[in-house]
Amino acid sequence: MKKISLLGATGSIGMQTIDILLAYPEKFKLVAFSSGKNIEKTIEIINQLQPELVSVQEEQAAIDLQQQFPNIHFTYGNKGLVEVATHPDSSVLLNAVLGSVGLESTLAAIRMGKTIAIANKETLVTAGHIVMAEAKKYNATILPVDSEHSAIFQSMNGENRKQVNRIIITASGGSFRDKTREELKHVTVKEALNHPNWSMGAKITIDSATMMNKGLEVIEAHVLFDLPYDQIDVLLHKESIIHSLVEYDDTSVIAQLGTPDMRVPIQYALSFPDRYPVKDSARLNLAQIGQLHFTEVDFDRYRAVKLAYEAGRTGGTILTAMNAANEAAVSLFLQEKISFLQIDEIIEQIMNDHNNILMPDLETILHVDSQTRKTVLGMVK
Numbered sequence: 001m002k003k004i005s006l007l008g009a010t011g012s013i014g015m016q017t018i019d020i021l022l023a024y025p026e027k028f029k030l031v032a033f034s035s036g037k038n039i040e041k042t043i044e045i046i047n048q049l050q051p052e053l054v055s056v057q058e059e060q061a062a063i064d065l066q067q068q069f070p071n072i073h074f075t076y077g078n079k080g081l082v083e084v085a086t087h088p089d090s091s092v093l094l095n096a097v098l099g100s101v102g103l104e105s106t107l108a109a110i111r112m113g114k115t116i117a118i119a120n121k122e123t124l125v126t127a128g129h130i131v132m133a134e135a136k137k138y139n140a141t142i143l144p145v146d147s148e149h150s151a152i153f154q155s156m157n158g159e160n161r162k163q164v165n166r167i168i169i170t171a172s173g174g175s176f177r178d179k180t181r182e183e184l185k186h187v188t189v190k191e192a193l194n195h196p197n198w199s200m201g202a203k204i205t206i207d208s209a210t211m212m213n214k215g216l217e218v219i220e221a222h223v224l225f226d227l228p229y230d231q232i233d234v235l236l237h238k239e240s241i242i243h244s245l246v247e248y249d250d251t252s253v254i255a256q257l258g259t260p261d262m263r264v265p266i267q268y269a270l271s272f273p274d275r276y277p278v279k280d281s282a283r284l285n286l287a288q289i290g291q292l293h294f295t296e297v298d299f300d301r302y303r304a305v306k307l308a309y310e311a312g313r314t315g316g317t318i319l320t321a322m323n324a325a326n327e328a329a330v331s332l333f334l335q336e337k338i339s340f341l342q343i344d345e346i347i348e349q350i351m352n353d354h355n356n357i358l359m360p361d362l363e364t365i366l367h368v369d370s371q372t373r374k375t376v377l378g379m380v381k
């Protein structure tokens with residue numbers, strides 16, 4: 001029985017994780033989870049899985065829930081995320097919280113030697129060097145949840161990583177893949193949220209439309225698999241069937257395929273090294289699909305991918321600044337305060353103005369993160 005702490009339980013990844021835990025009560029036990037502001041879903045999860053500890057975003061909500069459920073311990077805010085992550089009974093942390101707010105709780109769980117199943121890519125982008133160094137020091141295993149990184153991880157199973165020539169991360173192209181940059185000028189939030197292949201949270205759906213999601217994933221891959229950026233390529237593949245590929249020195253390419261269903265990589269991170277059936281997940285029928293398509297990425301069209309490579313190659317606090325600028329800009333776009341193309345423009349401006357610090361410590365990262373968010377808000381006012 002694996003005992004699980006789950007951050008971001010009420011989100012898209014979180015709810016799919018809950019489905020997996022409900023399907024395998026003999027294999028997994030949820031001991032602690034966090035949610036944000038969705039109290040209705042929080043209560044539903046409490047009733048379904050009876051955890052010992054729950055953290056919500058706001059203090060008042062924690063007080064109200066405590067009265068309703070006297071046998072469960074409630075906490076709140078950023079310290080609550082850390083409490084959930086470090087619950088003494090859990091051996092696995094599945095981190096599916098949104099944004100760099102997941103960093104400190106991830107580090108705290110790593111320092112307890114827990115296995116970290118990580119969906120929260122912003123944490124790896126903003127402080128990848130610290131996360132991986134701490135994981136090594138405390139012997140904590142990091143398992144990818146993101147479908148592309150799960151595919152790469154699976155395609156490296158049993159292989160000598162020194163013989164990897166390059167990895168190829170596939171990209172669906174997001175909601176606007178058939179539009180030119182000119183045509184992006186007046187697109188709406190509603191249109192941007194309409195992803196062709198995946199149903200995900202709002203922020204990552206916008207990240208997919210700008211393709212900053214792919215940029216973040218390139219950095220995530222660099223961090224997780226310790227490969228230089230020259231050995232990380234991106235390939236447009238609109239069907240999202242090949243989830244990513246690994247090319248070896250002998251030119252062999254190993255890939256992982258499947259119908260787009262996030263429950264598969266989520267469950268694999270929990271069941272690793274075993275594999276169990278995923279309820280109602282469609283089996284891949286290539287004959288029915290008939291054709292798969294591949295196109296090179298145009299870095300002028302998808303400027304965010306170019307910016308992410310630049311930040312990645314530079315390293316240091318520019319990664320934090322880029323990520324925080326993106327989080328802040330996407331949030332403003334979702335509130336209809338800026339246009340779609342302003343997202344890239346804001347990130348580029350922040351990066352151009354940034355005074356970079358290499359190998360930053362945690363305090364510096366947290367400082368740059370909060371300063372950048374303030375600067376972005378100031379730019380828009």
Ligand code: NDP
Pocket residue numbers: 007008009010011012013014034035036037038039056057096097098099101119120121122145146147198199200201202203204262
């Ligand atoms: P959602 O927006 O659907 O869910 C985010 C979760 O985090 C919710 O539980 C939300 O709570 C909680 N949350 C948000 N802000 C805070 C905060 N400040 N403090 C505490 N809790 C907070 O996101 P996704 O599930 O789509 O994505 C989660 C992470 O996984 C992201 O890093 C994303 O990039 C990554 N990911 C997602 C994929 C997907 O298919 N969705 C695929 C691969 C990676 P509430 O809703 O209760 O307010």
Ligand code: MG
Pocket residue numbers: 146147148217
């Ligand atoms: Mg992904």
